[in-house]
Amino acid sequence: MAKLVFGMNQSLDGYVDHMAFAPGPTLFRHFIDEVQSSTGSVYGRKMYEIMRYWDDEHPEWDADRRAFAAAWRKLPKWVVSRTLKSVGPNARLVEGDLAGAIRALKAEHDGGIGVAGPDLARSLTELGLIDEYQIYLHPVVLGQGTPFFAGPRQRLRLAATDRMDEDVIRLTYVPA
Numbered sequence: 001m002a003k004l005v006f007g008m009n010q011s012l013d014g015y016v017d018h019m020a021f022a023p024g025p026t027l028f029r030h031f032i033d034e035v036q037s038s039t040g041s042v043y044g045r046k047m048y049e050i051m052r053y054w055d056d057e058h059p060e061w062d063a064d065r066r067a068f069a070a071a072w073r074k075l076p077k078w079v080v081s082r083t084l085k086s087v088g089p090n091a092r093l094v095e096g097d098l099a100g101a102i103r104a105l106k107a108e109h110d111g112g113i114g115v116a117g118p119d120l121a122r123s124l125t126e127l128g129l130i131d132e133y134q135i136y137l138h139p140v141v142l143g144q145g146t147p148f149f150a151g152p153r154q155r156l157r158l159a160a161t162d163r164m165d166e167d168v169i170r171l172t173y174v175p176a
Contacts, residue, residue, distance in 0.1 A: 001106055001107060001109075001110065002039055002105065002106045002107075002108075002109040002110055002111055002112065002113045003106075003111070003112050003113070003131040003132060004042070004102070004106060004113050004115055004124065004129055004130050004131050004132070005112050005113065005114055005115065005130070005131065005132045005133075005134060006114075006115040006121040006124070006125075006130050006132070006133050006134070007034075007114065007115075007132075007133070007134030007135070007136065007170075008116075008118070008134075008135070008136065008148060009021065009022075009023060009136045009138055009168075010135050010136060010137055010138065010148045011138055011140045011141060011142045011145075012137065012138070012139060012140060012141050013141050013142060013143065014147050014148055014149070015142045015144065015145035015146060015147055015148070016118060016145070016146050016147070016148050017142060017145045017146065018050065020140065020142055020145070021138050021140045023136070023165075023168070024165050024166070024167070024168070025064065026164065026165035026166075027136065027164050027165050027168055028064055028068070029064060030164055031068065032064060032067050032068045032071055034114075035068065035071040035072055035075055036071045037111075037112075038075060038111065038112050038113070038114055039076070039109045039110065039111035039112055039113050040075055040076035040077060040078065040105075040109065040113050040114070041075055041076075041077050041078070041113065041114040041115070041116055042077075042078045042079075042080065042094070042102065042105070042113060042114070042115050042116065042120065042124075043077060043078070043079045043080065043091075043116045043117060043120070044079075044080055044081070044116065044117030044119050044120030045079065045080070045081035045083060045084055046117060046119070047116040047117035047120070048077070048079045048081070048084075048087070048091070048116070048117075051072070051116065052088055054068065054069045054072040054073065055069075055073065055088050055089065057069075073089065073090060074090065075090065076090060076091075076092075077090060077091035077092070078091070078092055078093075078094050078101075078105060079091055079092070079093055079094060080094045080098060080120055080123075081093060081094075082095075098123060098124075098127070099127045099129065102124060102127070102129050103129070106129070115130060118146055118147065118148060118149070118150040119150055121149075121150065122149070122150040122151040122153075125149075125151070125153050125154065126151065126152075128154070128175075130175075131174065131175070132159070132172060132173070132174050133156065133172070133173040133174075134170055134171070134172050134173075135148060135170065135171040135172075135173070136164060136168055136169075136170050137168060137169045137170070137171060138167065138168055139167050139168075154175050154176070155175070155176040156173040156174065156175060156176055157173060157174055157175070157176040158171065158172070158173055159172045159173060159174045160172040
């Protein structure tokens with residue numbers, strides 16, 4: 001059975017914003033490895049549309065960006081949306097019963113399935129379907145924005161801490 005993992009970069013004050021700060025080279029290489037070893041990803045519409053950037057080639061990319069894009073394109077993707085009518089390569093729309101669809105994904109697969117997007121994570125948390133939360137904590141204070149936790153959540157227990165690079169720590173939590 002697969003494990004559902006919600007992980008994102010987060011500011012010290014609890015916000016996620018891919019435009020306000022970015023992973024350094026060491027952390028970016030970690031994310032390449034994560035994508036290469038992942039079973040797949042479940043996306044909310046907004047996060048999926050942001051990540052579609054990796055579907056296209058960009059001549060200015062370095063070797064790491066090309067490696068990430070290649071891994072991301074190979075990764076099976078499930079997109080939860082009420083408004084999208086179609087999705088890109090190697091992606092499938094999740095429609096109807098969200099809880100049933102995600103339970104089926106977890107039952108059909110092994111390994112880790114990433115959850116991308118705080119709004120989707122809130123819905124999956126409310127359904128009790130997220131098995132692990134990974135906060136990549138950056139030394140940045142934003143003061144506003146989209147929170148990592150977009151709603152009430154169950155009690156969590158710290159399972160691990162990892163220094164990812166000079167400034168970023170990964171905090172891994174599981175439901176208590």
